[in-house]
Amino acid sequence: MFDYVVIGGGSAGSVLAGRLSEDPAVRVCLLEAGPADQSVFIHCPAGIAVMAKFELNGWGQYTTPQPGLNGRKGFQPRGKVLGGSSSINAMVYIRGQHADYDHWASQGNAGWGWNDVKPYFLRAEHNERGGDDWHSQGGPFNVADLRSPNRFSHAFVEAGVQAGHPHNRDFNGADQEGVGLYQVTHKNGERHSAAKGYLTPHLSRPNLQVVTGARATRILFEGRRAVGVEYRIGSQGPLQQVRAQREVLLSAGALLSPQLLMLSGVGPGAHLQQHGIPVAHDLPGVGQHLHDHPDVVQVLDAPQLRDLFGLSLSGMVSALRGIQEWRRSRTGLLTTNFAEAGGFIKSAPSEPVPDLQLHFVVGKLVDHGRKTVLxxxxxxxxxxxxxxxxxxxxxxxxxxxxxxxVDPAFFADPDDMQRMVRGFKRTREILQQPALAQYGAKELAASASAQSDAEIEQFIRNYADTIYHPVGSCRMGPGPRDVVDAELRVHGLQGLRVVDASIMPRIVSGNTNAPTVMIAEKAVDMIRASARAGAVA
Structure with a gap:
């Protein structure tokens, strides 16, 4: 028996387990389906390339065939390891636009406006640049500038300025618009995942039990109250149970949190009955409203630019030197996150705020890095x-x-494609500026042949995919098709909250990892307040 059982040791689950177990009187159990985060490919930032190539530490999830992608199945890499996707992502630290959160509040979610959530971003953060109106120090989640940025990342920023975009040195400050280098979740030259910040330093706490390799199979209910979790170690192990005296906290992510609710009898009643699952609570919004950032990549070949990453004899020599330097001093080539620079730009001057995000990668990235390119x-x-x-x-x-x-319905709304076509052209505009054009790189034929809007649209349908930000499938709100309330409690049930990116009413304008950590930080205060209220009652 524990006070809290957390399902999922990803970005949100690591925060929940680490924070709640700060109170020695509170007993916390965390169930994580994947292994401990011990791989060197996790801790070495450039290890992301190896993990992507061989699909390591992930679930191997794909979408259903997407009409908007000309019938292709999209790849959906989600972390299956302590730290979840924060252990396999590109480490970019972005909060989104302030208006994103004000929109959440306007949809009936009191307490989720920008001024409400900003303190939780600050509580989480230790920014190596120092504290100011927008940043703080002392939090568990380390945010830093890149140690050894590639010179071509600076060239991209210069090209963006030449194309008319402002240089933005802090995408998480007063204004998001512009181009610049990203801050990343690094610490001392290593990846700093949510697990490394919140969880693994505290595994010795006697009131914290972390069970890896534990696949949750269903949430246990007594009447309308969640009282525990059934799980299995490995695919053939016996079913086991762990009980929660106070609450079950579901943090399995935007793809697996709704699945576990449905496996437990919570979801659209007719759909559950089709699969022979007894309906414990008919909640039609479970699994609905899934959405994601569609993304497409322009790749340029530059065989003469040997200080970019690439598969060649000189590239292999550089990589071996980089390995030695990283092992010796945690500096150099392998401290890269590859997506070192980027920006937030408008697809048209009439847009009130940036509606596009750019990630500049210092190598040739084809098919999520899974395809070998010389x-x-x-x-x-x-x-x-x-x-x-x-x-x-x-x-x-x-x-x-x-x-x-998983069906994100990419480009089901025609407006999405229109904006992406404009975004493709604006990106190409930047890549053709003198700061980059002087080096003579050439677009690969697949995109170079796309010149008209119709050709660009077909290129996007043939090559676009996720940039790894699924959200919304357990949407927060007061409506009949919402899943959780503004305190993340599942509507109509007791003792059960969903705490992860699935609760976002609308996707944030940027990478989703930092907002997911914020959601969990805010949830901790709500959970503690409920416990105090229960104790008083």
């Missing part, structure tokens, strides 16, 4: 910040070990 070069992502398309997560099977059906 030679050197660089790449530029453009993603749509506020897609209108909405999809779903549904059950493929009542088998808890089967992955769910």
């Amino acid at each position: 030679g050197h070069g660089y790449s530029a992502h453009v993603c749509l910040l506020q897609p209108r398309s909405r999809g779903s997560v549904t059950l493929a099977s009542p088998d808890p070990h089967a992955l769910p059906l």
